[in-house]
Amino acid sequence: MMFKISPENWAFLIEFAWLCAKAAGLLGFVSLSVMFLIWWERKVSAHIQSRLGPMRVGWHGCLQTIADTIKLLLKENIVAKDTDKVSFWLAPLVSFVAAFLPFAAIPFAKNLVVQDFGLGLLYIFAVSSLGVIGVFMAGWGSGNKYSLLGAMRASAQIISYEIPLVLSVLSIVMLTGSLNMTKIVEAQGQVWFAFSQPIAFLIYFISALAETNRAPFDISEAESELVAGFHTEYSGMKFSMFFLAEYTNMFVVSAIAATLFLGGWQGPFLPGIFWFLAKVYFLIFLMMWIRWTFPRFRVDQLMNFAWKFLVPLAFLNILATALFLVLKK
Amino acid sequence: MLVNTYSCVLLFLAASTVFVLASFVTSWVLRPHKPSPQKLSTYECGEPTKGTSFIQYNVRYYLFALAFVIFDVEAVFLLPWAVVCKDFGLFGFIEAVVFIFILLAGLVYAWKKKVLEWL
Numbered sequence: 001m002m003f004k005i006s007p008e009n010w011a012f013l014i015e016f017a018w019l020c021a022k023a024a025g026l027l028g029f030v031s032l033s034v035m036f037l038i039w040w041e042r043k044v045s046a047h048i049q050s051r052l053g054p055m056r057v058g059w060h061g062c063l064q065t066i067a068d069t070i071k072l073l074l075k076e077n078i079v080a081k082d083t084d085k086v087s088f089w090l091a092p093l094v095s096f097v098a099a100f101l102p103f104a105a106i107p108f109a110k111n112l113v114v115q116d117f118g119l120g121l122l123y124i125f126a127v128s129s130l131g132v133i134g135v136f137m138a139g140w141g142s143g144n145k146y147s148l149l150g151a152m153r154a155s156a157q158i159i160s161y162e163i164p165l166v167l168s169v170l171s172i173v174m175l176t177g178s179l180n181m182t183k184i185v186e187a188q189g190q191v192w193f194a195f196s197q198p199i200a201f202l203i204y205f206i207s208a209l210a211e212t213n214r215a216p217f218d219i220s221e222a223e224s225e226l227v228a229g230f231h232t233e234y235s236g237m238k239f240s241m242f243f244l245a246e247y248t249n250m251f252v253v254s255a256i257a258a259t260l261f262l263g264g265w266q267g268p269f270l271p272g273i274f275w276f277l278a279k280v281y282f283l284i285f286l287m288m289w290i291r292w293t294f295p296r297f298r299v300d301q302l303m304n305f306a307w308k309f310l311v312p313l314a315f316l317n318i319l320a321t322a323l324f325l326v327l328k329k
Numbered sequence: 330m331l332v333n334t335y336s337c338v339l340l341f342l343a344a345s346t347v348f349v350l351a352s353f354v355t356s357w358v359l360r361p362h363k364p365s366p367q368k369l370s371t372y373e374c375g376e377p378t379k380g381t382s383f384i385q386y387n388v389r390y391y392l393f394a395l396a397f398v399i400f401d402v403e404a405v406f407l408l409p410w411a412v413v414c415k416d417f418g419l420f421g422f423i424e425a426v427v428f429i430f431i432l433l434a435g436l437v438y439a440w441k442k443k444v445l446e447w448l
Contacts, residue, residue: 024344126337167407173411174414174415305437318411326419
């Protein structure tokens with residue numbers, strides 16, 4: 001008996017295949033972008049410290065990351081005897097999935113978005129905050145004191161900075177009256193929100209640095225005291241998944257910042273995707289610049305800064321924005 | 330049409346899981362496998378480890394986690410207000426101010442009770 005495919009099912013299959021192609025394309029884009037960013041970070045750090053950085057593989061070492069990827073693929077997988085096997089194996093998976101899911105709602109250009117959710121912003125914050133679970137699973141599963149200490153610190157830090165992050169974005173939502181990413185970009189036709197909401201932008205950017213565990217907020221993997229924090233026991237491909245997740249997270253927080261505060265894809269003459277990527281990579285460059293310029297915070301300074309400065313400031317900013325909207329009306 | 334606009338989230342979940350598992354399998358095919366007792370011991374700067382790492386932790390981690398839950402739930406309550414805040418006028422503004430000040434009082438209380446001290 002032959003199975004007949006009705007026109008409705010055909011439409012469904014075509015849409016399904018198209019979505020699969022988009023997901024695969026984004027995965028490819030993320031991998032390439034991370035490879036580029038790792039090389040770029042090594043060059044930026046080298047030049048900030050008056051070094052040359054990688055120079056051997058390819059022109060100015062531009063193929064270095066590809067060589068490193070091949071090396072990591074061939075590395076032995078060491079699972080120490082004290083590890084909790086399930087969480088040790090699942091942690092890199094959870095980290096990367098949480099870093100990749102927000103891509104479903106990020107508008108790269110006008111109409112160039114996988115799914116334009118009505119609650120896009122809420123969706124992005126909901127899934128990207130799952131990353132902390134991966135970090136904690138890694139630290140807990142490693143059965144190593146340094147890893148556990150790093151993971152506890154990382155969790156405390158990430159959840160603390162989550163509050164100012166969400167609160168700073170609230171004022172943008174108030175001005176636009178929508179959680180849809182495309183509508184937020186279109187609301188910035190005249191003035192970027194970075195100029196009308198500078199305090200929100202600063203709070204968001206600082207909290208984003210902390211969320212991605214980047215210096216000066218990298219106490220969770222402080223090399224000099226914790227070896228490498230939550231990924232001390234990881235090797236080979238599982239280790240590279242954490243690396244991939246970290247750089248993907250950097251891309252995601254920069255893409256959200258570009259969308260919410262820097263006018264997203266909008267810009268003169270050139271196509272939207274160019275402007276969007278230029279803004280995103282500029283913000284990532286800024287994050288690298290900060291990392292290689294400032295020393296690390298102490299853990300109590302870090303927590304005090306979040307709870308006693310950023311949270312009250314974010315509340316005041318919300319109240320000021322609300323007052324402005326009432327008076328304008 | 331797909332069943333729901335949010336079903337593409339499931340597809341992204343599946344795609345990224347497959348991506349990670351595929352890279353694990355590729356590496357499993359290519360890599361060597363020569364474990365030894367030294368390699369499989371837990372890393373602690375070259376010393377043999379003492380005791381287990383599953384130990385009791387300082388209570389401040391839980392206090393911060395509790396404070397996080399309070400303020401995160403609050404942010405969820407503020408989101409719907411923020412969306413309609415433009416057309417809400419003075420009444421909505423005063424309601425939100427009362428709500429935010431009750432929460433700020435909570436923050437000040439935690440501050441005074443030294444919950445936010447990391448020492």
